[in-house]
Amino acid sequence: xxxxxxxxxxxxxxxxxxxxxxxxxxxxxxxxxxxxxxxxxxxxxxxxxxxxxxxxxxxxxxxxxxxxxxxxxxxxxxxxxxxxxxxxxxxxxxxxxxxxxxxxxxxxxxxxxxxxxxxxxxxxxxxxxxxxxxxxxxxxxxxxxxxxxxxxxxxxxxxxxxxxxxxxxxxxxxxxxxxxxxxxxxxxxxxxxxxxxxxxxxxxxxxxxxxxxxxxxxxxxxxxxxxxxxxxxxxxxxxxxxxxxxxxxxxxxxxxxxxxxxxxxxxxxxxxxxxxxxxxxxxxxxxxxxxxxxxxxxxxxxxxxxxxxxxxxxxxxxxxxxxxxxxxxxxxxxxxxxxxxxxxxxxxxxxxxxxxxxxxxxxxxxxxxxxxx
Amino acid sequence: xxxxxxxxxxxxxxxxxxxxxxxxxxxxxxxxxxxxxxxxxxxxxxxxxxxxxxxxxxxxxxxxxxxxxxxxxxxxxxxxxxxxxxxxxxxxxxxxxxxxxxxxxxxxxxxxxxxxxxxxxxxxxxxxxxxxxxxxxxxxxxxxxxxxxxxxxxxxxxxxxxxxxxxxxxxxxxxxxxxxxxxxxxxxxxxxxxxxxxxxxxxxxxxxxxxxxxxxxxxxxxxxxxxxxxxxxxxxxxxxxxxxxxxxxxxxxxxxxxxxxxxxxxxxxxxxxxxxxxxxxxxxxxxxxxxxxxxxxxxxxxxxxxxxxxxxxxxxxxxxxxxxxxxxxxxxxxxxxxxxxxxxxxxxxxxxxxxxxxxxxxxxxxxxxxxxxxxxxxxxxxxx
Numbered sequence: 001x002x003x004x005x006x007x008x009x010x011x012x013x014x015x016x017x018x019x020x021x022x023x024x025x026x027x028x029x030x031x032x033x034x035x036x037x038x039x040x041x042x043x044x045x046x047x048x049x050x051x052x053x054x055x056x057x058x059x060x061x062x063x064x065x066x067x068x069x070x071x072x073x074x075x076x077x078x079x080x081x082x083x084x085x086x087x088x089x090x091x092x093x094x095x096x097x098x099x100x101x102x103x104x105x106x107x108x109x110x111x112x113x114x115x116x117x118x119x120x121x122x123x124x125x126x127x128x129x130x131x132x133x134x135x136x137x138x139x140x141x142x143x144x145x146x147x148x149x150x151x152x153x154x155x156x157x158x159x160x161x162x163x164x165x166x167x168x169x170x171x172x173x174x175x176x177x178x179x180x181x182x183x184x185x186x187x188x189x190x191x192x193x194x195x196x197x198x199x200x201x202x203x204x205x206x207x208x209x210x211x212x213x214x215x216x217x218x219x220x221x222x223x224x225x226x227x228x229x230x231x232x233x234x235x236x237x238x239x240x241x242x243x244x245x246x247x248x249x250x251x252x253x254x255x256x257x258x259x260x261x262x263x264x265x266x267x268x269x270x271x272x273x274x275x276x277x278x279x280x281x282x283x284x285x286x287x288x289x290x291x292x293x294x295x296x297x298x299x300x301x302x303x304x305x306x307x308x309x310x311x312x313x314x315x316x317x318x319x320x321x322x323x324x325x326x327x328x329x330x331x332x333x334x335x336x337x338x339x340x341x342x343x344x345x346x347x348x349x350x351x352x353x354x355x356x357x358x359x360x361x362x363x364x365x366x367x368x369x370x371x372x373x
Numbered sequence: 374x375x376x377x378x379x380x381x382x383x384x385x386x387x388x389x390x391x392x393x394x395x396x397x398x399x400x401x402x403x404x405x406x407x408x409x410x411x412x413x414x415x416x417x418x419x420x421x422x423x424x425x426x427x428x429x430x431x432x433x434x435x436x437x438x439x440x441x442x443x444x445x446x447x448x449x450x451x452x453x454x455x456x457x458x459x460x461x462x463x464x465x466x467x468x469x470x471x472x473x474x475x476x477x478x479x480x481x482x483x484x485x486x487x488x489x490x491x492x493x494x495x496x497x498x499x500x501x502x503x504x505x506x507x508x509x510x511x512x513x514x515x516x517x518x519x520x521x522x523x524x525x526x527x528x529x530x531x532x533x534x535x536x537x538x539x540x541x542x543x544x545x546x547x548x549x550x551x552x553x554x555x556x557x558x559x560x561x562x563x564x565x566x567x568x569x570x571x572x573x574x575x576x577x578x579x580x581x582x583x584x585x586x587x588x589x590x591x592x593x594x595x596x597x598x599x600x601x602x603x604x605x606x607x608x609x610x611x612x613x614x615x616x617x618x619x620x621x622x623x624x625x626x627x628x629x630x631x632x633x634x635x636x637x638x639x640x641x642x643x644x645x646x647x648x649x650x651x652x653x654x655x656x657x658x659x660x661x662x663x664x665x666x667x668x669x670x671x672x673x674x675x676x677x678x679x680x681x682x683x684x685x686x687x688x689x690x691x692x693x694x695x696x697x698x699x700x701x702x703x704x705x706x707x708x709x710x711x712x713x714x715x716x717x718x719x720x721x722x723x724x725x726x727x728x729x730x731x732x733x734x735x736x737x738x739x740x741x742x743x744x745x746x747x748x749x750x751x752x753x754x755x756x757x
Contacts, residue, residue: 065515241739338585339739
């Protein structure tokens with residue numbers, strides 16, 4: 001599938017507009033515009049979805065525990081997000097005395113930035129990819145490895161013992177689970193032969209990678225949950241132990257940013273799992289554009305109408321469906337499982353996951369050798 | 374203080390004196406179950422020492438008792454163990470009744486049992502929920518809360534109040550059961566074991582729960598005896614002590630129920646014991662609903678406002694009942710006037726909290742939280 005060249009399209013539009021005044025628009029202007037619009041788009045998509053997920057989570061939580069949940073503000077309580085946001089913004093901005101003010105202010109932005117950046121190379125559909133860089137998945141993994149920086153910074157700057165415990169736990173988990181997670185990604189790269197995210201998706205045309213890499217999927221999923229500090233490994237902010245971990249001293253919108261990052265993290269794991277293992281934007285029905293249905297017996301072959309091909313064929317819809325499905329599984333785990341103890345889970349990282357990840361790598365190599373030559 | 378447990382700074386590998394981190398957990402902390410303050414000495418995640426500091430909820434209940442007529446202290450006892458209020462007032466009334474010579478009608482005894490056991494169900498449900506919360510599982514809490522709400526509704530229909538029912542009276546109870554109430558309670562007791570099964574499916578068989586609970590916060594049998602631990606916590610350590618069986622009061626000798634015992638003495642055993650006790654309590658309530666006789670609900674000699682003017686004979690009594698958390702004892706001294714001379718209360722939470730240090734030293738912070746939660750303390754009962 002040919003990539004949609006956003007720069008060329010923007011350039012031609014700009015040229016047309018400039019042409020009215022008899023001028024010629026330079027190509028770098030189009031490039032700059034695409035970058036700007038793209039950044040704003042990713043930023044708003046990630047943050048809005050993160051915010052929306054808080055609502056989805058609360059509703060799901062309510063249904064699982066046989067309550068109703070927030071349904072008063074707007075249809076299905078959809079505007080609860082706006083109400084919560086307004087509440088958080090209008091709260092007094094409290095910076096406790098004797099905190100490291102600069103770092104304290106910096107930490108929420110450090111938390112958000114890696115996720116927004118990591119979304120750039122993720123293909124939403126064949127031609128909807130904000131930054132189709134060659135090292136795609138390596139960039140994603142590398143950038144998301146920056147996230148403990150925010151947690152440690154927040155914990156340290158807060159000048160609070162609970163916050164430091166949270167920050168240190170976050171760091172320990174992040175460093176331990178980074179390794180199995182990256183090894184699981186390497187398995188996928190091995191099968192694809194390229195770290196480019198779009199090529200990873202297209203390499204799954206025959207079979208989605210969760211089949212040859214089922215072990216890798218579980219390792220990746222569990223490690224990603226641990227890295228993100230989600231149940232059953234929400235140790236950095238275990239509220240029954242550490243009050244709120246590294247975000248203990250935060251309030252108002254600064255706390256809101258940490259909260260949104262938590263949910264953006266879930267979206268990020270969902271997007272990454274569906275890209276790496278569940279075939280990304282590929283449709284299980286195949287690319288329906290230009291194909292026909294029926295055509296057996298007396299029935300005439302009918303070309304698939306375009307709107308249906310857009311929805312059911314390869315593309316954005318399937319990527320979103322898979323992502324939301326993975327997010328649903330994460331919520332589900334969150335609402336079901338208790339929390340493991342920090343030493344137990346570090347043991348799991350080094351004594352179980354790390355050897356398994358190496359084994360998975362060997363499996364990937366064999367699959368590549370036997371089936372892909 | 375046992376010397377083996379003292380937190381003397383150790384030498385680390387470099388031969389330097391190791392410094393421990395002191396941290397105050399509470400009085401404002403999500404999982405100290407009220408305003409308990411724990412002074413922790415931590416070596417990383419390892420708890421080197423823990424010192425509970427009490428008194429943040431002290432309301433001088435025992436002194437308050439001396440300023441009012443006997444009946445007026447009963448609603449104040451409700452506020453002690455506010456998770457199972459009905460059992461507190463029952464214990465107090467039972468103690469004062471030792472110094473009175475009223476006959477409690479049979480129907481009133483059954484209503485007291487129903488009232489008390491419903492309170493016990495509410496308490497244990499709350500405990501299972503908060504235990505899950507302490508471990509980080511949020512759904513069981515809401516499931517328990519939903520069931521507890523049903524129980525509180527029954528109490529409201531019986532006594533007019535959801536929690537601090539103020540229902541037990543000298544020589545009887547305040548209200549008779551409303552029409553259809555016994556049937557509704559009985560129906561619910563048939564339903565409750567299914568709900569308990571749901572909780573068991575979610576918690577007991579869960580690998581993470583087992584990893585977090587088995588072998589954590591162990592209190593051996595001999596230590597439990599020397600600390601004077603009672604209630605489900607003692608029964609989880611293998612002590613089959615239940616006052617309803619050991620020293621039956623009211624009509625408990627007429628019911629067929631088992632005393633669940635576990636012998637490992639860890640947090641997991643406490644979970645199993647309490648879940649089983651919920652089932653046994655449901656059995657008692659069911660039998661009480663079936664067998665309750667007709668008749669008066671209070672001794673005719675203390676009906677109505679005569680309750681306020683009871684005058685126990687001169688003397689003293691120590692009377693104890695099996696509350697939801699253990700042995701709840703009242704030592705009442707009467708000087709023959711209309712007000713108690715002295716009331717001393719043995720709260721089960723306070724005594725059960727004592728072995729916390731022994732159970733926790735050397736374990737991790739999450740284990741400390743699990744152990745503290747498993748004791749089932751209510752700070753209103755600890756501080757009084």
